[in-house]
Amino acid sequence: MSSMSRRAVAALVLVLTAAAAPAQSIRDRIRLSPDKLTPITDEQANELTLTLNDAAVRPIQVWVRAAGRIAAGSRIITAALTGDDARYVKVGQRVRAFPPESRSSMFQARVTTVNASEAGATIAVTLSGPPHAGSVQYIVEIVTEPLEVLSVPNEAIIEADGHHMVYVQADKGRYLPREIEPGLQGELYTQVLKGVSAGEQVVTLGSFFVDSERKLKGL
Numbered sequence: 070m071s072s073m074s075r076r077a078v079a080a081l082v083l084v085l086t087a088a089a090a091p092a093q094s095i096r097d098r099i100r101l102s103p104d105k106l107t108p109i110t111d112e113q114a115n116e117l118t119l120t121l122n123d124a125a126v127r128p129i130q131v132w133v134r135a136a137g138r139i140a141a142g143s144r145i146i147t148a149a150l151t152g153d154d155a156r157y158v159k160v161g162q163r164v165r166a167f168p169p170e171s172r173s174s175m176f177q178a179r180v181t182t183v184n185a186s187e188a189g190a191t192i193a194v195t196l197s198g199p200p201h202a203g204s205v206q207y208i209v210e211i212v213t214e215p216l217e218v219l220s221v222p223n224e225a226i227i228e229a230d231g232h233h234m235v236y237v238q239a240d241k242g243r244y245l246p247r248e249i250e251p252g253l254q255g256e257l258y259t260q261v262l263k264g265v266s267a268g269e270q271v272v273t274l275g276s277f278f279v280d281s282e283r284k285l286k287g288l
Contacts, residue, residue, distance in 0.1 A: 119275035122222050124265040128215035129255035131157055137207050144196040146207050155190035157213040164194045164211050168204035220258040225271045236272040
């Protein structure tokens with residue numbers, strides 16, 4: 070190989086090494102401590118845009134969604150709910166309804182009847198105005214009353230093999246995996262029945278990176 074060719078190869082290696090360094094820099098600098106905590110420096114946290122959020126008692130609002138049908142010449146939509154969803158629905162709750170073929174046609178409504186059964190419930194939803202012309206089927210979204218429960222952000226929860234886990238900050242820059250028992254899942258937060266206490270901080274944005282580091286190291 071000529072000296073010019075050797076210089077070209079050496080230059081290519083330097084370019085590839087420099088390109089790979091930023092992607093590897095964060096991962097290479099993270100090391101697990103003997104107590105199996107994952108330590109991350111302030112600089113690494115900034116690079117990862119790592120964010121924390123409290124486990125706290127806060128309101129969780131659930132949107133119950135169901136498919137329903139409307140009779141010709143009527144403003145009443147009937148729909149069937151499963152047992153899990155039915156327990157949150159009550160007469161008077163606000164509803165948004167729209168036909169699948171015209172999602173831009175959003176209608177306001179209220180729950181007017183709830184008939185409970187062993188399987189769940191059959192509900193009636195009354196539109197506040199005339200329905201969409203020619204539409205028989207509707208999607209209804211029921212805004213349930215908020216519940217005050219201990220919860221964490223949905224983004225903090227990692228699901229694997231039927232287990233749910235969050236990363237709790239043990240002290241500044243060090244994080245410990247904690248298995249939790251989730252309850253009600255809302256639009257933004259999930260109820261925690263067991264696994265964390267109010268006031269503990271959990272990793273939200275960046276939790277999957279912290280989790281992948283532990284798995285790569287066989288822990």
